[in-house]
Structure formats: structure tokens, C-alpha cells
Amino acid sequence: MGSSPGTGRSQRAHFLCAALPCLVLTALQSGPAAAQSLTPDLFNPNRGGFAAPDTLPTRRTAGVPQAPSDALPALPDPNADPRKRQQAPATSRVGQVPTYGLPAANGASGSGYDSLNRRRQQPKLYPGQPKPKRPVGPGSPVPPATPDRTLGPPRIAPPPSETAHKVPVSPAMAGNVPGQPLRRRLKPDEDPFGAVGDYAGSFLIKGGLELSAGYDTNPARLNKPVGSPVYVVAPDLLVVSDWERHALVADLRGSFSGYTNNMPATIDGFASPSPVEIDRPDFTGHVDGRIDVDRDLKLTSQLRLRLATDNPGSPNVQAGLQKYPVYATYGTTVGFDQTFNRFQVAAGATVDRTAYTDSKLTDGSTFSNSDRDFNQYGGVGRFSYELKPGLKPFVEIQGDTRVHDQAADRNGFFRDSNGGYAKVGSSFEFSRILTGEVSVGYSARNYVDPRLSQLSGFLTSGSLIWNASGLTTVKLATDTQINETTVPGSSGVLVHTYGVEVDHDFRRWLTAVGKFTYGTYDYQNQNRNDKTYSLEGNLIYKLNRNVWIKGTLRHDILDSNQAGSSSQGTVVMLGVRLQN
Secondary structure, three states: OOOOHHHHHHHHHHHHHHHHHHHHHHHHOOOOOOOOOOOHHHHOOOOOOOOOHHHOOOOOOOOOOOOHHHOOOOOOOOOOOHHHOOOOOOOOOOOOOOOOOOOOOOOOOOOOOOOOOOOOOOOOOOOOOOOOOOOOOOOOOOOOOOOOOOOOOOOOOOOHHHHOOOOOOOHHHHOOOOOOOOOOOOOOOOOOOOOOOEEEOOEEEEEEEEEEEEEEOOOOOOOOOOOEEEEEEEEEEEEEEOOOOOEEEEEEEEEEEEEOOOOOOEEOOEEOOOOOEOOEEEEEEEEEEEEEOOOOEEEEEEEEEEEEOOOOOOOOOOOOEOEOOOEEEEEEEEEEEEEEOOEEEEEEEEEEEEEEOOEEEOOOOEEOOHHHOEEEEEEEEEEEEOOEOOEEEEEEEEEEEEEEOOOEOOOOOEOOEEEEEEEEEEEEEEOOOEEEEEEEEEEEEEEOOOOOOOEEEEEEEEEEEEOOOOOEEEEEEEEEEEEOOOOOOOOOEEEEEEEEEEEEEEEOOEEEEEEEEEEEEEEOOOOEEEEEEEEEEEEEEEOOOOEEEEEEEEEEEEEEOOOOOOEEEEEEEEEEEEEO
């Protein structure tokens, strides 16, 4: 069938209307036209496959976490050759077992519970870093606070006054540097202002010198006081061995008291009972040695020396003297110390000698004191048993013989004698609060001369230290001795001494010391009894470990039942102590 003229014209009109715009665009475009290439991006089903990521309306903003599955794929380079592009091979899931949920022990890390019982990975520590402790389980008590990095007990925070206005310690000295080995904490110094000393080989040497001056209202202890300025020079030396076995200790202490004024040679027309020159030396020293044969057997020895004069006011002082005669007592002890589990036996042999210098009289003559010289030979034994730590009762027995150089003394009495004592007591050491020992007993001495009766009496001996607090210390001491005398008809002097001392630290560098001493002197067969009282106070200001300043105030009382023999005196001293 043929088309009508109207229909053909209509089709041609539609064709011209469609071709006319194409001809216009072809005429206006200057460059050649190229067809679009077929690339894999045209078939990308993912979001953003046809647009740049920066222009996506649903793109993620900064700071919002993004899952790996939501990450946008990298766009291909449009300038690259499409023939050289390769697609990543597809991963096949055929034959693989699907995994659902989390695997076992996925969150155990290195310290949690692992149901597979696998070996945990140990953490790596810095050199010197302390090993961490395992965490406590449920129901366990709360652990204490973490201690300091240094060894020793936990440190208590000091008050602000101890840390104010002080130069801070460097981290290297404080031990706070990461990886630095731990620094062992030093032991607390009980005496921060005490002498440090110096080492000479394996010996620790501590020395000191005390210089003081003042005034004594009655240095000769006369019934009618005569005062004088006084100065005192007191050196001391302590040498201690630092050996693993055996020991050697030397303790030497001395003093010299000098007076600028002389005492009167006569009183009321009679020779004075006091010397004109009253300067007095005093020295006490001993050297102790110990040899450790084995764990339970030790050999002990001692060398000792005592250098002094008769006490002022004593009836043994000869009238009309120019100065005091000096006596020296020196000797040795050799013994052993054997331990049988808790039972301990200690014994030793003693040898001592006492010798006096000649007396110089005011008229220029001399008087021999050889009748007062004697040798003493004896022995001592001690048996103790440790009931429990810190409590050890003991029994001690001593005996000796005294032989004088001259059979008869200046008054015709034969003073050779035999004597000794027996006492029981105990030593204490309770948590370092109460330490020392106390004993009681009985002493007796028999003389060759029948005119001299037996000298006997009750004796006490001991020394206790009570640390009442961290700042206060109380010391108790008592002693009993039997001394020789020149009083005609008297067997000897039974001396009892009791003393108490209280030390209190107001500050570490400021210490007050109070002392009270009471003594009795019983001259048997002469009905003479002397009592002495001494009250003393000291204030010590410690500038540093090497320099101390010391002030002393002391009052002495001698109360005698003999007329004209009582006396009193007060001493005021101010000095400095140098030590190292």
C-alpha cells in the first residue's frame, strides 16, 4: 500500500526538525567528536561509583569512625590505558567454613582469662624496674597503698616545715628516673648530730675534745668555802674494729681540771686539810679484745687503767699538802665465754696493781705513800640462762686477795686481806625500750690484822636505760665498792652510789640533761658516815656533727656526821666540744 501525500509530508517535516539541531551543533563545534569508552566504572554497583567522593551528599565527616566495609574504593586513573587495567581476583568462598561471633579468648589480651590455656606473653620491663604483682581476684582484701620505689619501710610524708625552703633533689638522687636501678634506703640515723668518725684500715676511730671554763665556789670542799675560776680540758678517743670475726675496742677518756687560785696553807693556825694547789687529773681507759674460736666459744681479755686523786673533802687526804698525790690502778683480765644452747658460762682471772706517787708537803719535804701500794689477784665467774629473748638471769661470784708492798701502814695496821662477793640479777632487753641489767648481793672482806674487823655489807649493781619516748631517755645506775683507807682503826670504806639521768631533746640540735647522784661512804669501826648529793643540769646546743656548745650548772653537798667535815659547792661552766 502506498502512502498518501499528506502522510509523507508529515514524516519529512519531523525528520527535518530533528536533523536541523544536529546540523547546527556540528557547524558550531570546532574539534572532532570522540565516543565514550566502555570502562568497569560504568558497571560499579557501589555507592559513589559514578561521582567523586568529595561531592557525595552522604560522605562521612572528620572525627566519625568509619568501618572498613564503608570505605570508598579508590577511583581509577582516567588517563591510564584501559587495556592495562586489571581487576583484583575475586575471592571464592566455596569450601570455606563460615565463622560466626567472636573466637575463643579473643579479648583475653595478655592478662585476662584464657579458656584455651595458652601461654601468656610476659611484659617487657626496663632494667631495674620492679616486677608487677598479679591482680587480686574477686573477694580478696584491698591491697595496701603502693610503697615508694626505694627499699625499706613505706615513707611517711614529712610535715611541710621539713620540706619548705629547700633545694629540690635531682631525680637521679631521688631514684625517680625510669629504668634506674633501685637505691637502697639508708638506715635512720639515731644521732644525726653525733660524731661520724674516720676509718683507718678496718678500724673506726672517733675522737673528741671538750674545752670549758667557769667558776667553782668551793673546789676544795672546805667547811669555809674558798672559790676559784676553773678550766677543764677533756679529750676522748674511741677505736672500734670492723671485722667479721673477733673484735677489738679501745675506749679512752680523760680530763684535767685546773684552778687559777690557790687554797690557803693554814686555817685557824692549823694545817689545811686541802692542798694549796688543787689541780686534778682524771683518766679512765680500757682495751677489750675477743677471739671467736667457734660459734659457741670465745676468748676474752681486757687491759685497763685508772688515773686519779683522792676526792676533795675525803679523810684520806693528808693535811699540809702542796698538791694532790696521784694514784694509778692498772691491770688485766683473761678469760673465756662458753655457750651451751641457752646456758652460758663466763669466767676470767684478774690481776691489778694500785700505786701512789709521793706526797709533796708545803714545807718542801716529801712523804712516801708506798704503804698504800698493793697488788690484787682474783677471779670472777658468771653463769646465766636465757629464759626468753631479752631476759637472761645470772649468778656471779668473785674472789680476790690484796697484798700490800709494806706489811704495816703508816699507823701500824696490817691491811692485807681476802674478800669477794656473790650476787644474782638479770639482764633485760625488751623491744629496745628497756635495756641493761640489775643485780643484788652481799660483799665481805677479812683482814690479816685482828684489830680490823670484817668489812661487809649489802651491795647493788646495775645499769638500766629506758627509752620513754623518741625524745626522752632515762638512765639508772647503781654501784657498790670496797675501797682502802688510811683512817686509823678503820677496815675500809663501803661505798654505795645511786644515780639517775634524764635526757630530753627539745629539738634534734637542742638537748637538756638532768642528773641526780646520791652516795654513802661508810667508814666502818670509826662511826663516820658521809653522804653526798649532786644535782646537775646541762644544756647542749649542737651546731653540727663537729661542734657542740655546752652549759653546765652543778651543786654538790657533802653531809658528814663528823664536825667540820660538811661542805657545799656550786659549779658553773660554759664550753665547746669538738669531735669527729
